[in-house]
Amino acid sequence: MDFGLSAEQEAxxxxxxxxxxxxxxxxxxxxxxxxxxxxxxxxxMGGLGLIAATVPEALxxxxxxxxxxxxxxEEVAYGDHSVSYVPLLSTLGADIIMGNGTPELQREWLxxxxxxxxLAGLGLTEPGHGSDAAHIxxxxxxxxxxxVLNGEKTSISLSDQADVIILFARTDPADAGAHGVSAFVxxxxxxxxxxxxxxxxxxxxxGRGSIFFEDARIPARYRLGEEGRGFxxxxxxxxxxxxxxxxxxxxxxxxxxxxTWSYVVERKAFGAPIVKFEGVSFPLAEAETxxxxxxxxxxxxxxxxDRGRRHTAEAAxxxxxxxxxxxxxxxxxxxxxxxxxxxxxxxxxQRLRDVLGLQIGDGTAQIMKLIIARERVGxxxxxx
Numbered sequence: 284m285d286f287g288l289s290a291e292q293e294a295x296x297x298x299x300x301x302x303x304x305x306x307x308x309x310x311x312x313x314x315x316x317x318x319x320x321x322x323x324x325x326x327x328m329g330g331l332g333l334i335a336a337t338v339p340e341a342l343x344x345x346x347x348x349x350x351x352x353x354x355x356x357e358e359v360a361y362g363d364h365s366v367s368y369v370p371l372l373s374t375l376g377a378d379i380i381m382g383n384g385t386p387e388l389q390r391e392w393l394x395x396x397x398x399x400x401x402l403a404g405l406g407l408t409e410p411g412h413g414s415d416a417a418h419i420x421x422x423x424x425x426x427x428x429x430x431v432l433n434g435e436k437t438s439i440s441l442s443d444q445a446d447v448i449i450l451f452a453r454t455d456p457a458d459a460g461a462h463g464v465s466a467f468v469x470x471x472x473x474x475x476x477x478x479x480x481x482x483x484x485x486x487x488x489x490g491r492g493s494i495f496f497e498d499a500r501i502p503a504r505y506r507l508g509e510e511g512r513g514f515x516x517x518x519x520x521x522x523x524x525x526x527x528x529x530x531x532x533x534x535x536x537x538x539x540x541x542x543t544w545s546y547v548v549e550r551k552a553f554g555a556p557i558v559k560f561e562g563v564s565f566p567l568a569e570a571e572t573x574x575x576x577x578x579x580x581x582x583x584x585x586x587x588x589d590r591g592r593r594h595t596a597e598a599a600x601x602x603x604x605x606x607x608x609x610x611x612x613x614x615x616x617x618x619x620x621x622x623x624x625x626x627x628x629x630x631x632x633q634r635l636r637d638v639l640g641l642q643i644g645d646g647t648a649q650i651m652k653l654i655i656a657r658e659r660v661g662x663x664x665x666x667x
Contacts, residue, residue, distance in 0.1 A: 286579075292351050299333055299358035307362025308538070314365060314488040315633050320402070320444060325369055329399025333359065334370050335377040336397075343394030344377070349523060350585040353530050357578075360534030364637040365488030367531045368440055369402065375524050376403040376449045379466060379516050383508035392447065392468060404445035406436045406469070406494060407517060413438070414650050416451075417461035417514055421496065423452035428503050430454075430467065432475070432496035438644070442492035443478045445471055451513045466513035468505045475499030485636030521645065525598040526584040528645055529605030532638045533578050536609035539616040539631050540570050546620060563619060570612045577605045596658035603651035606641040613638065 288296070306324060314321065328334055336352050338344025352374050360367035373396045380392055395401040412419045421434025432452060439448070448469050455463030471478075476499050479492040508516065544567060547558040557563045581601045587594035617624040617631040624631055642648060656664035 288354075291347075292354060295332070295336070295345075295347065295351055296354045296358060298331055299355045300361070302328065302331060302333065303358050303360075303362025307359065307366055311363045311630055312627070312633060314363060316487075318487045318490065320366065320369070320488055322399075324366070325402070326399040328359070328366070328369065329397060332397075334397055334399050335373040335393070336370075337374055338377050338381065338393050338397050342381075342389055343397035348585075348589045350582060350589055353527050353581060353585045356527050357530035357534035360531040361538045363488070364531065364535045364634065365486050367534065368486070368489045369399070371524060371527050371531065372405060372440065373397070373403050374527075375405060375520050376447075378520055378523065379449050379507060380468065382519075383466065383512070383516055384468070385504065388468060388504070388507070396447075401446040402441055402444055404439055404441040404448040405517075406439055406448040406450040408436060408438045410435060410437050414646065416517070417464070419451060419453060419464060421450075421452045423450075423454050423465060423467065425454070425503065426500075429500045430503055430506065432467075432469070432499040432501065435493055435495050437493040438481075438491055439494055440486075440489050440491055440644070442494055443480045443490055447471060448494070449507070451517060454510045461514040462511050464513040465510045466507040466516050467501060468507060469499075469501055473499050473501065483640070485633070485638075485640050491640075522595050522598040523585075523588060524645055525602035525651075526581050526588070526594075528641050529577060529581040529584075529601035532606045532609035532641055533574055533581065535634050535638055536570075536612040537574055539613045539634050540567060540574065542629075542631075543567060543616040543619050566615050566619065570615065573608055574612065577601070577608055581605065596655050599646075599651040599654040599658075602646055603648035606638055607648065609638045610635060610642065 332345040333355050336345040336347040336355060337349060340346045352370065356367050356370045359370060377393055377396050380389055396403055407416055409419050409421060421436060423430045423432055448471060450467045450469040451464055452467060453463050454465040475497045477495045481491045483491055547563050548556050550557050580597065584594045584597040584601055587597060613631055613634045617635060620629055623629060
């Protein structure tokens with residue numbers, strides 16, 4: 284197996300790393316207090332080709348592979364976990380538009396997503412329908428050359444900042460299950476759409492909330508693909524996003540580990556740098572080992588996707604393990620800073636809060652383990 288990166292991948296990764304360390308990391312805690320993304324910074328990131336890089340160059344992207352997009356997101360997360368949601372959600376949305384939208388829709392939306400002009404969200408989760416996404420109830424009723432939207436989405440990242448969302452709605456009767464779900468591109472400034480903002484523990488720069496649709500009308504041409512195919516579209520996208528979420532969390536944890544190495548070299552106790560004590564250096568050595576193992580799993584998953592090979596189980600492994608591992612690693616880094624680590628003076632408390640949410644979003648650990656079991660022995664492993 285070849286574990287090396289191409290020269291192009293290394294160059295893109297280095298660009299993302301430089302951007303993260305110089306433009307994002309210094310303002311990481313400032314963004315948390317502001318509670319919103321800096322649009323100028325997002326456009327700068329788009330100008331560097333770091334958003335939805337898998338989109339072909341003719342449509343505003345860089346025409347790169349999924350692994351490279353994962354490398355980009357990991358580096359961005361090193362600088363700011365919240366900002367790393369932008370390449371993740373934009374790539375996921377762009378992928379759905381690329382695979383299912385008409386050429387007209389692709390030209391209308393993709394260049395602006397890639398440039399950072401627009402922020403994209405994903406409208407799937409509903410009250411009572413998180414993991415049970417096949418039974419969503421938000422309705423899209425056909426009315427001539429339009430669809431009329433009614434219902435609620437909740438726990439939506441960028442709920443009050445997104446300019447457009449990829450919305451999943453029911454176009455067939457409720458008893459049709461997954462086969463009755465369709466996908467749409469929905470501009471968020473339309474009449475009949477209102478939004479709320481939750482007071483969350485972490486990722487405050489992204490924000491999360493509910494979106495309400497009351498007789499909101501969209502052109503029928505904004506439907507993505509055939510009616511009833513939306514659930515399949517989002518499930519295929521999750522195999523990408525779950526691997527990248529793993530890299531998001533690992534990049535954030537790596538920042539805490541790097542900072543902690545520096546701290547324990549400088550901090551002295553009993554007349555010596557505390558890194559000399561095995562109770563300090565060993566936890567960091569273990570963290571480096573675990574982060575590298577999880578990182579390689581995420582890379583392999585995206586490598587498989589780039590080659591058109593099945594990777595559903597591997598994606599689920601990335602999703603349940605990496606966020607938990609990252610949380611544990613950052614927790615240890617905070618403790619190694621002693622009383623100082625328990626203050627807002629250091630960013631470890633913020634990173635701890637930020638990665639915690641991804642033990643829930645995009646599928647809980649329990650759901651991920653169910654997917655892995657199903658992939659190994661079939662639907663006999665599904666409880667019901």
